[in-house]
Amino acid sequence: MEKGQHMRPFLKMHGLGNDFIIFDAREDDFALADDEVRALSNRRRGIGCDQLIILRTSGKADIFMEIRNADGGRVGACGNATRCVGQLVLDETGKDKISIETDAGLLSAERADAGISVNMGPARLLWNEIPLARETDTMKVDFAMGPLFSPTCVNMGNPHAVFFVEDADAVDLAYWGPQVEKNALFPERVNASVGTVKGDTIRLRVWERGAGITDACGTAACASLVAASRLGLVDRKATVMLDGGPLEIEWLQDGTVQMTGAATLAFKGEVAL
Numbered sequence: 001m002e003k004g005q006h007m008r009p010f011l012k013m014h015g016l017g018n019d020f021i022i023f024d025a026r027e028d029d030f031a032l033a034d035d036e037v038r039a040l041s042n043r044r045r046g047i048g049c050d051q052l053i054i055l056r057t058s059g060k061a062d063i064f065m066e067i068r069n070a071d072g073g074r075v076g077a078c079g080n081a082t083r084c085v086g087q088l089v090l091d092e093t094g095k096d097k098i099s100i101e102t103d104a105g106l107l108s109a110e111r112a113d114a115g116i117s118v119n120m121g122p123a124r125l126l127w128n129e130i131p132l133a134r135e136t137d138t139m140k141v142d143f144a145m146g147p148l149f150s151p152t153c154v155n156m157g158n159p160h161a162v163f164f165v166e167d168a169d170a171v172d173l174a175y176w177g178p179q180v181e182k183n184a185l186f187p188e189r190v191n192a193s194v195g196t197v198k199g200d201t202i203r204l205r206v207w208e209r210g211a212g213i214t215d216a217c218g219t220a221a222c223a224s225l226v227a228a229s230r231l232g233l234v235d236r237k238a239t240v241m242l243d244g245g246p247l248e249i250e251w252l253q254d255g256t257v258q259m260t261g262a263a264t265l266a267f268k269g270e271v272a273l
């Protein structure tokens with residue numbers, strides 16, 4: 001341990017294999033620089049995670065959740081981490097329903113048969129809300145790259161481009177994902193998903209902005225349901241099947257999106273910071 005450092009406890013949790021380091025800074029406030037987040041997220045030299053979460057006190061909700069991608073960048077939303085934090089705060093408070101503040105707004109969480117159910121807030125659909133670099137219809141955006149074309153774009157507190165394709169499993173996402181993420185059409189970069197609809201199920205694979213391919217992405221699951229519903233491919237409710245497992249998603253009449261699925265504690269630890 002270096003001079004000035006001390007041991008900080010953390011939780012390692014995941015939602016369908018989308019994994020998180022969770023620190024609690026409510027009593028002992030601290031901040032992490034981008035390079036510290038990158039070092040902790042590193043799977044060979046650090047603890048390893050897709051996102052790092054710092055819990056803080058909130059004046060508006062039961063808790064504030066700071067979300068950092070593995071590349072260090074701070075982001076507005078993370079669906080799988082919202083279920084994990086929801087589970088922690090439900091256990092801690094004994095309440096039936098709790099509220100979570102994020103940079104993108106106020107969310108809520110409650111228990112459900114299939115794990116934790118969270119309201120992820122409104123799906124934003126205007127081009128400048130995504131945001132996109134130019135004014136365009138977000139339902140079928142005039143954009144093509146290799147086998148991917150005409151994405152439907154949705155902001156779920158973070159930007160998503162969803163490409164519906166014949167066979168999501170056949171797309172070389174490791175090759176196309178980073179190129180879509182960094183395309184100039186997306187001034188804040190983008191989370192890029194490929195989806196295939198079969199009945200009431202959406203098979204979805206996700207290249208996450210700032211993290212790469214993950215086993216699951218909750219906000220991408222929400223965005224894909226909203227996108228498929230806008231395109232008339234599903235009604236307002238579907239199962240989204242990710243590499244890590246299923247999420248139940250519903251686009252409610254009030255415009256917000258409800259997501260239900262597992263939240264799992266993997267282990268607890270301490271790290272010198």
Ligand SMILES: N[C@@H](CCC[C@H](N)C(=O)O)C(=O)O
Nearest residue numbers: 078079080158209217218219
């Ligand atoms: N894994 C998350 C999304 C995390 C943020 C995303 N990579 C972004 O940059 O917007 C989820 O479950 O939603």
